[in-house]
Every structure is written in structure tokens, then in C-alpha cells.
Amino acid sequence: MSEETLKSHRPGDEVEVIGVRETRDPLIARRLMALGFVPGTKVKVLRRAPLGDPVEYALRGTRISLRGSESACIEVRSCL
Amino acid sequence: MSVKRIALVGSPNCGKTTLFNKLTGLRQHVAGYPGVTIEHVTGDVDLGDPEKRVELLDLPGTYSLSPISLDEQVALQALRGELDIPAPDGVIVVADATSLERSLPFVGEVLRQGLPSLLVVTMVDELKARGGALKLDLLARQLGVKAIGVVGNQGLGMDDLRDALMQVENWKCASKDTIPESELDRFVWSDELLKRALVKPDPNRGITDAVDKVVLHRVAGLVLFLVVMFLFFQVIFTVAAPLQEMLEGLVLSLGSVVGDAMSEGLLRSLIVDGIIAGVGGVVVFVPQIALLLLMISLLEGSGYMARAAFLIDRVMGWAGLEGRCFVALLSSYACAIPGIMATRSVPDNRSRLATIMVAPLMTCSARLPVYGLLIGAFVPATTVWGVFSLQGLTLFGLYLLGSLSALLAAVIFKRGALRGQTYPFYMELPPYRMPTVQVVGNYVWTGVKAFMRKAGTVILVSSVVLWALLSFPQVEPPADLDEGAARAYQIEHSAAASVGKAMEPVIKPLGFDWRIGVGLVASLAAREVIVATLAQLYAFTGDEEDLEGLGDRIRKAKGPDGAPAYTLAVALSLLVFFVYALQCISTLAVMRRETGSWKWPAVAFTYMLVLAWGMSFLTYRAALSFL
Numbered sequence: 001m002s003e004e005t006l007k008s009h010r011p012g013d014e015v016e017v018i019g020v021r022e023t024r025d026p027l028i029a030r031r032l033m034a035l036g037f038v039p040g041t042k043v044k045v046l047r048r049a050p051l052g053d054p055v056e057y058a059l060r061g062t063r064i065s066l067r068g069s070e071s072a073c074i075e076v077r078s079c080l
Numbered sequence: 081m082s083v084k085r086i087a088l089v090g091s092p093n094c095g096k097t098t099l100f101n102k103l104t105g106l107r108q109h110v111a112g113y114p115g116v117t118i119e120h121v122t123g124d125v126d127l128g129d130p131e132k133r134v135e136l137l138d139l140p141g142t143y144s145l146s147p148i149s150l151d152e153q154v155a156l157q158a159l160r161g162e163l164d165i166p167a168p169d170g171v172i173v174v175a176d177a178t179s180l181e182r183s184l185p186f187v188g189e190v191l192r193q194g195l196p197s198l199l200v201v202t203m204v205d206e207l208k209a210r211g212g213a214l215k216l217d218l219l220a221r222q223l224g225v226k227a228i229g230v231v232g233n234q235g236l237g238m239d240d241l242r243d244a245l246m247q248v249e250n251w252k253c254a255s256k257d258t259i260p261e262s263e264l265d266r267f268v269w270s271d272e273l274l275k276r277a278l279v280k281p282d283p284n285r286g287i288t289d290a291v292d293k294v295v296l297h298r299v300a301g302l303v304l305f306l307v308v309m310f311l312f313f314q315v316i317f318t319v320a321a322p323l324q325e326m327l328e329g330l331v332l333s334l335g336s337v338v339g340d341a342m343s344e345g346l347l348r349s350l351i352v353d354g355i356i357a358g359v360g361g362v363v364v365f366v367p368q369i370a371l372l373l374l375m376i377s378l379l380e381g382s383g384y385m386a387r388a389a390f391l392i393d394r395v396m397g398w399a400g401l402e403g404r405c406f407v408a409l410l411s412s413y414a415c416a417i418p419g420i421m422a423t424r425s426v427p428d429n430r431s432r433l434a435t436i437m438v439a440p441l442m443t444c445s446a447r448l449p450v451y452g453l454l455i456g457a458f459v460p461a462t463t464v465w466g467v468f469s470l471q472g473l474t475l476f477g478l479y480l481l482g483s484l485s486a487l488l489a490a491v492i493f494k495r496g497a498l499r500g501q502t503y504p505f506y507m508e509l510p511p512y513r514m515p516t517v518q519v520v521g522n523y524v525w526t527g528v529k530a531f532m533r534k535a536g537t538v539i540l541v542s543s544v545v546l547w548a549l550l551s552f553p554q555v556e557p558p559a560d561l562d563e564g565a566a567r568a569y570q571i572e573h574s575a576a577a578s579v580g581k582a583m584e585p586v587i588k589p590l591g592f593d594w595r596i597g598v599g600l601v602a603s604l605a606a607r608e609v610i611v612a613t614l615a616q617l618y619a620f621t622g623d624e625e626d627l628e629g630l631g632d633r634i635r636k637a638k639g640p641d642g643a644p645a646y647t648l649a650v651a652l653s654l655l656v657f658f659v660y661a662l663q664c665i666s667t668l669a670v671m672r673r674e675t676g677s678w679k680w681p682a683v684a685f686t687y688m689l690v691l692a693w694g695m696s697f698l699t700y701r702a703a704l705s706f707l
Contacts, residue, residue, distance in 0.1 A: 025501075025502070025504075027148040027501075027504075028148075028504040030144070030146050030148065030263075031143065031144070031148050031504055031506065032504075032506070033263055033264070033267075034143040034144035034146070034185075034186065034263065035143055035182070035506060036181070036182040036267075038263075038264055038267045039264070041267075047296055048298075049296075049390055049391055049393060049394060050298040050299070050301065050302050050391060051394035051395065052394065053393065053394050053397070054390060054393055054394075054403075054505065054507070056296070056390065056509060058283065059182075060179065060181035060182040061178055061179045061180070061181045061182060061280070061281065061283065062179045062181075062182050062508060063508065063509040063510075064506060064507070064508055064509075065390050065393075065506070065507045065508075065509060066505065066506055067393070067397070067505045069504075069505075070504050070505060070506060
């Protein structure tokens with residue numbers, strides 16, 4: 001079981017989504033999926049805000065920014 | 081005549097609002113859903129055919145039909161006809177051609193609702209510019225509904241869209257069998273479909289990405305952010321100010337023209353001193369409000385607002401809010417009214433409400449005449465450390481006090497009265513786009529219209545009530561008094577003075593006497609009214625703009641025991657009172673409109689009044705001890 005989440009990745013990293021944890025809140029998980037964070041999706045970490053949070057991600061032709069508390073729910077695996 | 085009701089659905093930033101505005105123009109109105117405090121916007125489409133009426137229902141932009149908030153739930157219920165209004169006759173799903181990879185599953189979800197549907201794909205020009213291509217016919221065939229490509233802000237494809245709206249009865253319903261039910265399956269289905277129908281655009285967003293390298297840069301981005309904020313204010317004070325002065329001049333002229341044309345008496349006083357002065361005093365703020373709404377709309381429409389929210393989100397988070405609340409608070413430095421209106425962009429209802437509750441604490445421009453008068457009259461014109469003007473520092477201190485109090489109040493609201501389920505933060509950063517004239521124009525017009533309606537109704541009533549309080553009971557002033565002194569005499573024996581005198585025990589601990597009490601009562605409607613009221617109370621017949629002259633008069637005013645009625649301590653106490661008290665009926669009225677009831681305006685008024693009294697008391701006591 002992979003413990004790697006999107007939160008742990010830094011700008012420049014490219015990852016693939018494994019799934020979204022429902023443990024924190026099923027509503028948050030549902031919304032993250034609707035935003036495109038579904039298994040198999042390639043996500044690129046673009047940049048952090050000046051104060052560290054939120055972080056901008058590129059996926060499915062869009063740019064979405066998430067705070068650490070949300071990106072910690074997304075399980076990923078690195079692409080090399 | 082046939083009336084068709086069509087719902088408009090789509091994700092945020094997909095160009096749905098542009099479409100709605102292009103189709104309905106100024107024929108929009110806001111209505112409430114029965115039984116809930118959430119509003120919806122509907123508009124009539126001009127199809128050039130008097131026999132066919134199409135009413136568009138603009139549902140809020142959303143990423144999915146699975147609601148995570150009350151607003152989204154209400155939207156879904158409206159789509160299904162589960163509220164007391166019937167289900168729409170059809171639905172238009174709007175999707176951005178450049179982000180179909182993300183939005184096509186949502187399109188599928190909407191089509192699965194089984195309503196007669198039409199797919200409108202926007203930004204097809206952008207897709208092409210980025211090397212992408214879309215087989216719209218293939219997509220339409222696979223989805224089982226008609227699809228139209230448009231370029232919203234250029235009006236391309238709008239004729240096809242209007243033609244389609246003429247024939248809603250021919251719209252097809254998508255088959256539930258072709259579109260998967262589960263969200264994850266829908267993404268798989270969508271990816272498969274797009275492999276055949278879409279040539280993906282270059283992920284590099286050209287100008288947008290290049291600009292973002294600077295705009296979102298850790299250092300350059302923040303600097304630029306501060307510059308933009310600074311310019312925001314510069315525009316307000318250099319463009320709106322002359323306009324405002326012009327309007328003030330017009331109101332004064334109107335007052336004197338009417339005054340000269342009428343004979344001396346109660347009616348003339350009512351019209352000139354009550355209605356014209358009262359309503360006019362609020363209407364002069366229209367240029368400022370319009371300008372603020374214009375700038376907010378331009379920042380939002382261009383895409384910069386999302387960048388600003390991204391940069392400042394962490395700081396907003398410390399106050400329990402989020403990045404998008406920033407523009408509301410920033411705007412409130414000039415006027416809380418457009419700021420409160422701007423909170424509609426905040427998806428989390430609790431954060432939105434908290435922002436509305438604290439926005440009036442930000443130092444708005446209506447406080448400046450009061451600050452100017454009191455600081456100018458009582459704070460010594462000396463310098464601190466040879467460089468900083470003490471008066472300037474005091475002003476800055478007041479701004480700081482208001483701002484920090486607002487953030488602290490937001491934290492307290494979010495943890496207390498507004499505590500609840502945490503709403504996730506997610507925000508899309510769309511490509512930079514040219515704001516659409518219709519969307520911006522409509523935003524400004526709707527806002528100004530709403531403000532003027534409030535000014536028209538609420539302020540008119542309160543202006544007349546105030547005038548009556550100051551003018552009754554009528555007394556005959558001694559014959560040897562001049563006009564200014566006579567007016568002062570009248571006020572001293574008016575109902576308002578009785579209220580002021582009755583209030584005195586409550587405000588005495590703050591260092592205020594009954595005359596200031598009258599001023600406070602008068603300024604409940606609008607803050608800057610206290611300047612004019614004090615002028616009248618002290619028989620100051622000079623120009624209202626002559627704050628120095630008025631300040632002089634006030635400084636020399638004596639209390640009942642012969643000692644000065646005003647000291648630095650009293651001035652500071654009064655200043656702090658104005659930092660906190662919600663003395664603006666227009667703001668209360670707009671709060672009511674934005675929150676759907678009088679409950680929240682009442683809460684805001686009360687907590688701020690209590691804060692004003694408490695902080696004013698502390699200030700007065702501290703000033704007495706240390707000064």
C-alpha cells in the first residue's frame with residue numbers, strides 16, 4: 001500500500017494518481033475526483049505560493065491549486 | 081406563446097457567464113428559491129420572435145452534480161425540479177474546449193439527468209491556437225445530443241445557438257446506457273471518447289504560462305501583487321475623487337436651487353436639509369462604488385484575481401478565510417458595499433459570511449472626513465523621529481487597528497458562530513483572457529442599481545427620520561441669533577438632542593457629551609454625516625470642506641463647567657469609536673441582500689456597536705492615564 005501522497009512532492013515532479021483517500025472527508029474526496037484526480041491521471045507539480053501554500057498542479061489540461069490538507073489526501077506514484 | 085425554461089450548467093471559468101450575458105443582455109433578474117435563502121439568476125433570451133420566450137436559468141458554476149455545499153445542492157434540486165419550481169424544459173451544458181479532459185465526465189453526468197440537452201463548447205479558438213482540434217460531430221453523435229462550438233466573446237456560433245434555442249422541442253435526451261453512472265467509470269469513458277474526438281492542445285499555455293512565471297513568482301509575484309493593490313487605490317482616489325467632488329457640488333447646487341425656489345418653512349427644510357442632503361450624501365458614493373465594481377470585475381475576468389488569491393491564501397487562511405476573500409476585504413478599504421457583493425466568488429458559505437461580517441471593520445473612505453477633522457484638530461502637527469508626521473502615524477494606526485480587528489474577528493466568527501464542516505480549498509487558475517464587455521458591464525450595472533435602490537429606499541426613510549429628529553419639536557430661537565446660531569439652537573432643543581441627553585450616561589465613560597451623542601445618532605445612517613451635524617451643532621456656517629475651520633470651532637467648544645468639551649483623549653476615543661461602529665445603513669441593506677435575511681446585518685451591527693463602546697472606553701481611559 002503506497003503511502004506516497006501528492007503533498008510530499010515538489011515543483012517539477014511528475015506523478016500519477018493512484019487514488020483519493022476518503023478517510024478525512026468523503027465530500028472532499030468526491031470533489032477532488034471531480035477535479036480530475038482519478039486513478040491513472042498524470043499530474044505535474046508546478047509551483048508553491050510564496051508562503052508555501054497552496055501549490056499549483058497541472059492535470060488534464062487545467063491548473064488547479066490545492067492546500068496541503070487537500071493534497072495530502074491524494075495517493076500518487078512517481079513517474080520517471 | 082410558448083415559454084421554455086432552460087437551465088445553464090457548466091464548470092467555473094468555462095465561459096458560461098459570457099454566454100448568459102450575451103444571450104440575455106440586461107433582461108436579467110435575480111430571484112429567490114422558495115423556502116431557501118439562496119438566489120438564482122434568470123434572464124430572457126431575445127430571439128426576435130414574440131411568440132417564443134426562452135427563460136435561461138443560470139445555475140452556479142460547479143465541477144460536479146454531487147453537491148458539497150448547500151448552494152450546490154439547491155442548484156441540483158432546481159435542475160431536477162425538486163424545489164417548488166418545475167424542472168427546466170431543457171439544459172445547456174457548457175464546456176471549455178481546452179479542458180475537455182476534465183470537464184467531459186461532468187458533461188456526461190449532466191446529460192445523464194435525462195433532460196433534453198444541448199452541448200455548447202466554448203473557447204474553440206483557443207483550442208485551435210494551441211494546436212488542438214475537436215471533432216464536434218463525432219462528440220455529438222457519441223453523446224446523443226446536438227453540439228455547437230462557440231467563441232463567446234467574439235459572438236461566433238451565437239446564431240447557431242439562438243437557432244437551437246428556437247427549437248427546444250427538438251432537443252434530444254442522452255441515453256443513460258451510453259454514459260456510465262459512477263464517476264470513475266465516467267472518466268475512463270471520457271478518456272476513451274476523447275482519444276477519438278480530440279487532438280489535445282499543447283499543454284503549454286503560451287502567454288499565460290509566460291506571464292505566470294512573473295506573476296506567481298515567489299518574490300516578483302508578491303511585489304507585483306503589492307503594486308497592483310497600490311494601483312487599485314490610486315485609481316479610486318484619483319479618478320473617483322474628482323467625480324465625487326463634482327457630484328457633491330451638484331447636490332449642493334440642487335439644494336440651493338430648490339432652497340431659493342421655495343419659501344422659508346418646514347417643507348423647504350425637509351426637502352433641502354432632509355431629503356436632498358441625506359440621499360445626496362449617499363449618492364455621491366456611486367462613482368467610487370462603480371469604479372470598485374469595475375476593477376473587481378476586470379481583475380476577475382482577466383484571471384488575475386485567481387493569481388492574487390493564490391499568493392495571499394496562506395495569510396487569509398490564518399484568519400480562517402481563503403484567498404478569494406481578499407478582494408472583498410481590499411475593496412472594503414474604499415467601500416464595504418462592493419466588497420460584500422464581491423464575496424459571491426467565495427464557494428465556502430461560512431468563509432463568505434465571515435468575510436461579510438468583518439468587511440465593515442476595514443477603514444472605508446467614508447471614515448476619512450471624520451478622521452481628518454479630529455486628527456487635524458487634536459493631534460499635534462509634530463514629527464516623530466524627524467521623519468514621520470504624528471498625524472500621519474495616527475491615521476495609519478487607525479487603518480491598522482481596523483484591519484487587524486477584521487482579521488481577528490474573522491477568526492472568532494469561523495471558530496464560533498460560524499463553525500462547522502471544513503470546506504476544502506481548491507481553485508482553478510484559468511488562462512488569462514480578455515474580460516468580456518457584457519459581463520463587466522452587467523456586473524457594474526447590477527451592483528450600482530442594487531446600491532441605488534437601497535440608497536433610494538432605506539436612506540430616504542432614515543434621512544427623513546433624522547431630519548425630523550433634528551427639527552422637531554419646533555422652537556422659536558431668540559431673535560438676536562444669526563442663521564447658524566439659530567439652527568444650533570433648534571437642534572439643541574430637538575428630539576435628537578433629547579436622545580443625545582438621554583444617551584449621555586452611556587457615552588460619558590467614553591468622554592462624550594450629549595452633542596457628540598447627537599452626532600453619533602445622526603451618523604448611524606452614514607458615517608460622514610457627523611461632520612455636518614457637528615458643524616450645525618456648533619453653529620459653524622463655513623464651507624463643509626473647511627475641516628480646519630470646523631476643527632478650530634470644536635476645539636474651542638466649552639463644556640457646562642467651562643472646561644474644554646474636547647480634548648485629545650476625547651478625540652482619540654471618538655476616532656476609535658468610528659473604527660468599530662457600523663454606521664452605514666447602506667452597508668446593512670447590502671448585507672441583507674447578500675445573506676438573504678436581516679439576521680446577519682443585525683448581528684454585525686450589534687457586535688460592532690459593543691466593540692466600539694468597549695474599545696472607545698479603553699482608549700479614553702488609557703489616554704486619560706497616559707496623556
